[in-house]
Amino acid sequence: MSRRPTNRPPAARSLLLLLLACAAFAGATAVAAHAAARPSLPTIERQVMCVTCKIPLNVAQSVQADRERAFIQRLIDEGRSEPAIRRALVAQYGPAVLGLPSASGFDLSAYLVPLAVVLALLGVLLALLPRWRRRARAQAALAAPAPLPAKDSARLDADLARFD
Amino acid sequence: MRRRALPILAALVGAGLIALLVYGVTAQSANRSLDELVARGRHPVAPESSRALPVLGGHGVRPLAALRGKVVVLNFWASWCEPCQVEAPLLERFQARLLRHGGTVLGVTYLDAAPDSESFLRRYKLTYPNLRDNAGTFAHAYGTNQLPESFLIDRSGRIVALSRGEIEAPFLDNALRLAESS
Numbered sequence: 001m002s003r004r005p006t007n008r009p010p011a012a013r014s015l016l017l018l019l020l021a022c023a024a025f026a027g028a029t030a031v032a033a034h035a036a037a038r039p040s041l042p043t044i045e046r047q048v049m050c051v052t053c054k055i056p057l058n059v060a061q062s063v064q065a066d067r068e069r070a071f072i073q074r075l076i077d078e079g080r081s082e083p084a085i086r087r088a089l090v091a092q093y094g095p096a097v098l099g100l101p102s103a104s105g106f107d108l109s110a111y112l113v114p115l116a117v118v119l120a121l122l123g124v125l126l127a128l129l130p131r132w133r134r135r136a137r138a139q140a141a142l143a144a145p146a147p148l149p150a151k152d153s154a155r156l157d158a159d160l161a162r163f164d
Numbered sequence: 165m166r167r168r169a170l171p172i173l174a175a176l177v178g179a180g181l182i183a184l185l186v187y188g189v190t191a192q193s194a195n196r197s198l199d200e201l202v203a204r205g206r207h208p209v210a211p212e213s214s215r216a217l218p219v220l221g222g223h224g225v226r227p228l229a230a231l232r233g234k235v236v237v238l239n240f241w242a243s244w245c246e247p248c249q250v251e252a253p254l255l256e257r258f259q260a261r262l263l264r265h266g267g268t269v270l271g272v273t274y275l276d277a278a279p280d281s282e283s284f285l286r287r288y289k290l291t292y293p294n295l296r297d298n299a300g301t302f303a304h305a306y307g308t309n310q311l312p313e314s315f316l317i318d319r320s321g322r323i324v325a326l327s328r329g330e331i332e333a334p335f336l337d338n339a340l341r342l343a344e345s346s
Contacts, residue, residue: 051300052244062244063244063245063246064242067244067277067280071279071280092277092278093275094298094301095299096299096300106187113184120177128170
């Protein structure tokens with residue numbers, strides 16, 4: 001049985017090869033992206049809290065923490081994405097599981113205090129900066145040498161002329 | 165005068181931050197006002213009774229107020245809580261007696277995943293109604309931060325007794341007496 005000679009022009013063959021290479025690359029990228037997006041238990045553990053111990057789940061040691069880990073593992077096994085797992089955790093344990101202060105009541109101070117501290121520091125800086133600049137200018141003026149009297153200046157010029 | 169203004173301002177800000185810290189620490193601690201009122205013989209209205217909570221193992225939502233007119237033993241529990249596993253069969257047996265006198269046990273899960281809570285119901289064959297407090301806000305209104313805790317609520321929706329920790333026979337006897345007499 002003889003092989004049928006390929007009578008495709010070289011340009012078409014190159015194009016076909018290029019398309020195949022692109023398809024293979026796209027497939028490999030998709031697999032890699034899927035592997036990278038797949039969450040792991042340690043990744044999620046670092047992002048959420050043990051709701052009863054009130055510490056990050058990755059350092060919590062309690063029965064409730066183990067239940068929470070098991071729940072996360074079940075969601076991972078179901079193939080859920082990281083945001084979907086976070087949403088499911090909030091649905092089961094409430095927003096406290098994310099460890100983020102709420103934007104109301106006392107928790108609001110977690111957002112307002114750092115902002116107030118930055119503003120206060122800026123205010124202090126604005127108040128002190130002109131004073132520091134005035135002081136620096138005054139010190140520079142004191143450090144500058146006083147001009148020589150005309151007589152001494154003439155003598156200095158004469159001395160220097162002798163060395164020329 | 166202007167030279168003193170800055171240290172005074174810094175001291176005030178520091179004092180403010182410390183006051184905020186103290187307030188935060190005290191605000192985070194469990195609220196015991198219900199305990200004090202009950203101990204003084206006053207019967208506070210059950211807090212958050214109109215808040216509708218999801219029905220565990222079922223559909224829809226239901227508030228505590230839906231049980232107004234019944235004597236209710238409100239029990240906070242979670243599947244991960246070991247004393248809750250001990251008292252669950254006791255509460256189930258008690259439910260049968262309480263039902264005969266127009267009362268009921270009402271379980272409310274605290275920070276527990278629904279699948280775990282549902283498997284707890286199946287494991288202990290619990291038949292009394294159960295609601296889910298997934299965010300823990302309902303439980304916090306009762307000063308609950310450890311489990312199990314139970315509250316005895318009369319037919320008018322007022323708390324007449326409470327038990328922080330594993331439930332004991334005198335508490336249940338008290339509930340039964342209340343259901344029989346009212």
